[in-house]
Amino acid sequence: MLKFWSHISLLVQIAIVAGAVILFAFFDPFGLLSPRKLTLEDTPISVRSIKEIGKLITAEYYGEVLTSLQESRIDKWTQEIEDDEAEFENLDSMFQEAIRDLRDRKDELNLKTRKTRNLYKVYNKLYGYLIDNPYYQNYISAAIWKYYSGKNKSEQNLIRDLYEMDSETKLTNKFTLISQAKSRFVQKKKDFMQVKTADKSFKKKQIVVLGRGSVKAGIDFGQFNEENFQYDQNASTIHLIGIKPEILVSHINPWFIPGKEKGFEVVVMTRKADKPKYMLMVKQRSLEKLQQNAINAGILERAKSNAEDNLRSFFSLLIPGGIDQVIIHEDFFAYFGESILSEQITPLSMQSIDSLLIKEYVIDSAATMSMRNSLSERRIKVGGELYPIDRYSSKLSFLDDDALTPAELNWLKNEKNRIIEGIERLNKVDVYADSIFAKVDLLDSIWFFPEGEDFLKIQNQIKETYNKEFSWYKIKSEADSYVAYQGKKRMAQALLVHKFMLNRKLGSFENLAAILRKGAKQVVKGDVTYIVKDQNNENEKNTSEVNYLPSLEEYFQPFQGNIYQLSKRIDAVLDIYEASSMNDLILKSYETSPEVVTDLVERAQLNGRVAVFGDTLSVNRYSNLFEYVQNDTLSQEEFQQLNTMKLLIESDAELIQQYKFDSLGVQLIDTIWYYPPKGLIKKFKKKADKKKFDTWFWQSDEREEQRANYVSKQIQTHMTKGRISDFNETANALVVNAKVVELDGGFETNTSTHTATFQQLLFPPEDQPIP
């Protein structure tokens, strides 16, 4: 028995010793198991990537925050409740929009309202995106609860009741009522938070940390490009647009001051909270608080003002003239409000404004439109004059240098053609295609998109044309035709909108053209520069008289208009070049640019026609003679001139035959018109060779001269033949077309009935009287 008790005693002693060891080990009051040695193994550091950035740090905040785990958890739940409230408001607004849209479609859908199921099907089909929202069911339950004061009703009932609401006021009141269901929507989350925070386990988990870190703010130039940079040289000011000071980096590192001061100082930590996820939560909250403290301390404002100062100093060092000011505008709207509206708008700044309007339109179309309206109220200053701002204001820069250059004229011509082509294409509905949209750009939409009454008119027009009704069953059974109908309707509306825009664009363009005509001090056309009329110089021409749109070359393009239009066109050319006739025009051009003349002659011969009352003739050496019929009368004097001219030509021909080269009457103008082509000259030379100028005698200067004379004679004969032919043709036309021909003795003939040729008139056969 004693042995048994001694064994028991031994076991108890062993248990006591073991317990004591475990207890000591756990609490280790004397550090018998210490020191615990923490060792960080050597591991390499590897560079994953080096990225190019462009950030300017202009303000740095260093601070300290105290954060607890319990605070972090409560903040997290509170944030969730706030997010839910925001989601409710979003859903509420979408729901109201959907119901209003559904009511607007009453006529189109032709739904029998009593059939709730049909209505609900349509609602589901049209607003699926709303129903797919994960919060929708919670929202609709809260809405039903509020709307029916807790009665058991369905979503279908709610939609039908709202759909059938007989007045807009009632509907608005009901929507206000539904909006009040927000408190119910978030009640569950609030209850959950209350229960959690009262729980013991919540209170037992606690970490308190002192976090020390930094927040750095400045400007990120990552997306910076030319559009963001405006340099106003006159005001020595640089505008940086579309960039705003932001928090670039913020962190609480393990070390606040490396090797000296910790980033995170753990003040309190309970055993239950000894988990990485809780520590991460506290750290995250610490960082948020640090950022908030930095913002509250005004880091962003400081970052902006510092950036402006620093950049001004920096650019002043780099730009010899120095910079007075650098202004940072958060976005285009801010730039617009802060600078554009307070400064003088010039065509150059309009170019930037245009590009920025386009850029911003994508982001906020309503704000861009409001800006456009503000612009419309402003005036643009060009050459001391103020003009209203519109779509083409930037093109007033054409007047900046006081001269309209050929390139600028060309742009004007092309632009007008482009607009007209667009309008013509839109008028041909059968060729309607997506490609027509290319004729309208985003800037047109900004300036000319129909608004208000204009848009209503278009909509009404579409409604009248497409007043087809589709019932729900029809939509379902004839889905394809419904889709096609909707597509057609949309396209028809787009067509009208585009037409509207292009017509307004044309108006705006014409307005620009009128300003340019009036305002240009110089117009450079071809080789001629027109200068504004000056009292001291009568020869100068007022540029408002210059029809700058078509270039000279355009006049020689194949023409398909009627005789009257052709005549007008030729008159316009002569007027622009201040030429008395086509020959004069060509002669003038030859003095300055022979290559152009050659080209012109070719074009004239191919395409040009001279309009002479009821008929056209090829332009030729004697086209200027048609001036004689300007007053419908071929006077005696003119007749004499014609006769002299004829004798002269015949005399020239005779002289050529007699080899009297010295006195030949061939002029430069003849050379332009009749000089034989290279092939023919070659032929003449061959002919000369056949005459054996080079074989009768040995090669000599004299023989060479004879050969050259022979070739020259051939050339001049060729030219004179041309002259004679053209002269006869022109003179005949003159006589035929002149209404009155005044002959010797005051004899007058109404030539509209006679068919006599010039030859006959001049030298009538004795036996054949003048008709």
Add this chain to the structure above:
Amino acid sequence: MRIQILLLVLVLMTSCKKEEDQRYLVVSKIKSSAKLATTETIIDKVVLGTQERKLLGLIRVNKAHFAAYTQAIITAGIDLSKLEPNDIEISDKRIEIVLPNVEVLDFSYPFSKYKIDSTITRDKFLNNITILDHEQFYMDAELEIRNNLKYTGIKKATEEKTRTMIAGMLKNIGYEEIYITFKPGVFIEEINADDSLEEKKK
């Protein structure tokens, strides 16, 4: 009586011991700066730590392991406030500029990028690695990264990127002949690892 006197002395000695205050004063304030950051480098570092439990400081009881994948983000560039008028020479379309030295403008070792590897991390009997130990590992790792940055080639890359950026800007201003050099200087201050908290504890 002797024992009482001895105890009294011990109590007095311990109660009078003034703990050295090593905290640095953190003043929450905003400082102006003009630092142009031109590169952002991401560096990976595996934090691999162990903790040994020893009985009476001699007998090794066991060893706990800790592993985490971490990332550091280093922003480097130049401090524009160090640029002086003497550093720039302009002659018509020619500009010669001596930029301040390239340096680390910001060192971030974000806790959001710490990923603890649960397959390696193991506590042992009576040997737990607490979150305070985690923090110690991160601190040591940060010092290691900082001290090794000069060997990573970031300085050279940053000089190149800065040169390209400044040259592009000068070209836009209208300069045709551009010469850019950098002043000599320290890329990042080296930290004496002996100052680490672990060493202080000892």
